[in-house]
Amino acid sequence: MDSMELPDEFAGFPALFRFPATEIFRVKKGGIPMKDQKKQPWLRRRHRIVRTLLYPVIGPIARRRYGVTIRRCDDRRQCLILLNHTTAWDQFFVDLSFRRPIYYMATEDIFSMGWLSKVIRWLVAPIPIRKQTTDVQAVMTCLRVAKEGGTLCIAPEGNRTYSGETCYMNPAIAPLVKKLGLPIMLYRIEGGYGVQPRWSDVLRRGRMQAGVSRIIEPEEYAELSPAALFELIRTELHRNEAETGGEFTHPRLAEYLERMLYVCPDCGFTTFESHGDRVRCTRCGLEAQYLPDKTLRGIGKSLPYRTLLDWYRGQEDFVNAYDPMAHTDAPLYEDTVRLSEVIVFQRKNLLTKSAAVRLFGDRVELDGERYPFGELGAITVLGRNKCNIYTKDRLFQLKGDRRFNALKYVQLYNRYKNLTTGDGNGKFLGL
Template identity: 30%
Template sequence: MSIEKKPSKLVQHMLLGPIRAFINLRSDIQVVRNDTKGLKPPYVILSNHVNNWDPLILNSYVDEPICYIAGEPLFRHPFLKHVLNYVGAIRKTKFTNDTSTIRNVLKAKKHGRVIGVFPEGNRNWDGYNEPLIYSTSKLVKLLDVPVVFAKIKGGYLSHPRWGDGHRKGKIELTFEQISDQGDFINASIEDIHNRLTEAMHHDEMAWQRDHKNQYISKHPAHYLERLLFVCPHCQTPGYMYSNKDEFRCLNCNYLVTYTPEGHFESINQPTYHLTPYEWKNWQLQFLRENLFRDDLVNVWGDCLKDPVKLYVSYDQQPFKLVGEGTLTWNNQQFDFINSKDQITFSIHQADGINIQFHHKLDFLYHNAFYRLVFYQPRSSAYKWLQVTKQIKKQEGVSHGT
């Protein structure tokens, strides 16, 4: 298989049959609407991105094999590269312009493929859509094919990006065709972007308030500190700690429980925030207002100090280990330090900063591709990403999640 040659129905059934059975065993999947039935390719499927299983979940309910646009770092793993090339995945470097991606997408259209895009660019952390990448609207206009929006509801609650393991519960899928060929020919890119943003919108916790589904796990709060690293009670960063269903501040002993419904309940203090989404929004505001306070330099210095493994890749080759050491923050730069080296990265010179999975911070720096792996399970790559965003905002640059 490849972009040009899609798998036969027999091969597709042999691959997706066991996957669909496994997915249905893990979750209660309900397809509420499916406009792909009878729709002939080429067409585009856009979807919110909440779960590592999203590509397989979607393709289990679409008759045609989906040719997904996939993050370029996945192709640097030798085995994954063969798998992705085999299924016709299209390589894309996140948050950068990549003309080869456009050429391959047009090739997929020419050969009658279904093209799958996650226009947020990455999995969201809290069940609420990340802003759509603006270039998605340009791609939709360029392709001029039918557009189907797939919406996954319950996927975040069944396996939040910060979490440890799957939680069995209900997942609803809808496949809604929002446009046909020719519908966007005379539309501006901004109008298309607004239309896609409206169609894409999903607030998982608002949906959950109406449905009250339960998502069962032995350790539902593990590892919330990957996302939430500032205590709302004592307002100190770096002391949050999860255990089973409890989430506690080791500095002031503030304690909440995380329920199977996906919200917080208070134990010993007020519930400042009912959901991770609300807590995260407060935390981002706290970061904006307090990251550069002179009286908190030592506090942030202690918080921004994590053991990591540093990898580097040149010319799209597999990653090679540079070394294991400690990542620290020093004003406008990150320092990687071990017994042999100190490598300094100027944050303003780092491009395309984003997170793979929950613990791999990737970025381009001086014609090389670097990866910082936060190998301790309670470390937060998300924390480091948000710090870089605050610094980058001084030069008007935003990055991915």
């Protein structure tokens, strides 16, 4: 084992796929050395029992709450399921389509909740991965689960969409797929953004459907290059639900759009406030109505955007034209949040219930402590509006009030990184 390394198929991709296996088994997860964990099978009989018991409960709840039509998949082979990620219940839709336990890849946040994380592990054994960082252990666990005969499920986006359009996918998914060598079930969820946008707390009344849209056999992709395979996966899973039809109704259609929006087309960086089906800029008063067909209508004046995707793209364009060094003296934004330190794969330690956070063009300050962007490993958004800040040796989690916008921290951090790493024309802002 000391000389084992990941296969050559992963050469040329991030260090995640090239890490010596000797290092993997020195890592501790939940206090248990990985070399000891490996002696125990990942797949357990209880996983099938749990799935069997939950199936008749989850099905009616999913159909009633989401109005979803779920297509069953009668193919009982071991496989790799790849899906587009639109709602908080996507994993349950997948479970309802298949007749066996499925092992999902999940972020470290699920595994850092103390005793609750232990219960989740015992019941369904998801595969942990560190969000937006290199995590060789996640890759090795996938290979291990596949070797034991388990079916895996991965959302290549790693994020739920804010805008309705499928998020960025990491091309590194392709060499992993090729190494696993399993049939690929491409699972498409349609209508999910209309029913439950990431930025909203409410479920809208509307119709959605979920099921396998295509099966790609191993012999079909064996001769494809990683780049060609990735493009096939990306194309098949891509959705633009901001432009698709259907109506989704609720009295509070626009509520908490301020979790997504922080740039006004009239006055630039700002904050928003939403009520009912309307959202308003707190600086200049620009107001928009979000309609059941997912389009926007200006109130009192015309709006330059027809959909939230248009606004999201306009917001990204504004950030990509922004010079971060213009705001190093005064903060762009100030928030008050619940600040915790995450002990990865174990627990969260609450540091303070009321931390002052200040966002500058080149750094973030937590209760006066400066964290320059150049010294951070990543800033990510989790769930609807939580924010993780990865320093060299610590992981902080920010959880604001219901109107807190975590997205701006991610995108402004990535704008700074693009400029300072020589990719000034780079458009990718983290999602």
